[in-house]
Amino acid sequence: MDNGSVIRIESISKHYQMGDTTVRALDGVNLSVRAGEMLSIMGPSGSGKSTLMAILGCLDKPTDGRYWLDGSYVEDLRDTQLASIRGKKIGFVFQQFNLLARTSALENVMLPLIYAGVRGHDKRTQAEEALALVGLSDRMDHGPSELSGGQQQRVAIARALVNNPAILLADEPTGALDSKTGVELMDLFGKLHRERGLTLCVVTHDPEVAARTPRIVRLQDGRVTGDETE
């Protein structure tokens, strides 16, 4: 393991078999991310960004390649260990929010804590803190249908952060939001990065969003075509 990489992948491929043709969503991707780094992943639609994020977030398995997460070789981990990693080490923010319907913001945020085995009172305080962090203290009892898109995404971010993960992965978090809300969200990410030293990976195809991160990785047709640091 080199100098404190939290994420290191080598020759990662992900292939989908669609009838006779094989879609190479990822085709030999190498990448390492150091602890506390903040980077954007850019690329045209269909270039494999979401696929890469899912693999990094342990939500999906690669067809081929090697992945070390915080020093552990992911291939060797059992399902239950992966579940625990998803719950505690990684926070994932989806483009489509993915909140539980008819369930209050507070309860949505408490979900990872329930599965992490956090008990009664602590669970509630931690969730309240996370919601305060994203500025939603006054909306805790609202369900997703009573919140704006920006607010829903902030609930999702609170949920991703509530377990104090080492890494926050966000797949086009501003994609479903208007640009003003998107800018606010990026400000929030910036603040979290500065104040908490969070490792942050943001997928975007908005150059303005990407410009806020020191490092930009470019994907095309499932391959890394650029990796610039300011």
Next chain:
Amino acid sequence: MNVFANIRVALRALATNKLRSVLTMLGIVIGVAAVVALMAIGNGATASITEQIEGIGSNLVTVFPGSFEHGGQRIQAALTYEDYMALEQHVERVNAIVANVSQGMQLTYAGNTVDVQVTATLPAYQQVRTVEVANGRFFLRSDGASRARVVVLGSQTATDLFAGLNPLGRTIRIGDVFFEVVGVLESKGGGGFGNEDEIALIPLETGYTRLFGRNAFSHGQRKVNDVSMSAATPEDVEWVMVQIERILRQRHGLKLSDDLDFTVFSQNAILETFDEITATLTIFLGAIAGISLLVGGIGIMNIMLVSVTERTREIGLRKAVGARRGTIMFQFLIETVVLSLIGGVTGIALGWGIAYGVSAADLVQADVQANTIAMAFFFAAFVGIFFGIYPASRAARLSPIEALRYE
């Protein structure tokens, strides 16, 4: 995460999706209620029919004139009073024996008329058919000897004719002949089958000489509609039947190779016939109940399938935030067990209520049995749990991202 936290998660999920929970439960409720109610009605009907047949008179053996042989062709022949006399003298192991002549006739009292089966019989009728007199007396040998115009009425007939008046000592008209009411029988109860309470009984000799006229005679012989007797014990029924056949063959001049021109019937045979009928009834009700369960099951399945997309995504999300597969499965198990339990208990209560209502309305004395309850409950629970767990187990096997993308 501990078991109790997970149970809370499951209950929370049920409470969050009340409509889905209620609709799922509805399938179980309907299925279980239908089975419990229908089987209770079926059991009750069976019990009441059996009871009524047994009430006709225990160990009853009856001889009718004529028989069905030769592929359904009827052999005509009369049964006579002399046949009765011969049986009365020679058949062993018999407690009581009577000859009956009956005919449907009109009874009239003060403008009220009823049409009933009027049976001319002997005092031993009481023992043979196990009937009790509620009011007054049964007729005696002396009534027959004096060809007395006395009549004993079935309880329903008495009610219909006298509408509350005390019938004893009053004179009614049977056809054109006047009779004095000397007794009213106790109700045989039940109702619906056999009209045991809608009868009128008169002395046999009176019937021959004063009421039935030429109808009761054939070639100058006194005809009887049947000869009934009660064997001393149930084990004697077979032997009594054999004796009857031997004696009547001889009297009617039938060789062993000839077909019988009379029919010997035991209550056991009737019971067997009715056992078949009630078995059919039970199968029929069981089939309806089974269909209800199936419909309920399909209802459960539909709700589960309709919600499978939402639930698959929910499972994907729960896994994405750290839930293990086992934890998810346990949550779904708890959900379905709770739904099946509440639905099952509600269904049992509803089915019981229906059975109670049917009994209270005096249609049938419904009989709720433990094994039907158990069967309905376990089937519904099985269907509920199966259709709840199966889609969940499939979804939980997907990677979180596949589950989240499911549509």
